[in-house]
Amino acid sequence: MNLILELNFYFISSRISMAHNRIVMGISSALYNFFKGNKCTPYSEPIEVIFKNESEVYKFLPDIFE
DSSP states (O other), X not given: OOOOOOOXXXXXXXXXXXXXXXXXXXXXXXXXXXXXXSSOOOBOSOOOEEEEOSSOEEEEOOSSBO
């Protein structure tokens, strides 16, 4: 008997905690102040970031990125 399994992995995150939110806000504020006046701008919204090459695609929803 040949059995073929197809597996799909999903990264599902639960709602964030208040402590997590405070940490993200602190890091975001520090980065905003550090980069103020430069071309770099930190973002703290759940914006999808996509990295891809010829054969793979990776999608992330980072807490903070610049």
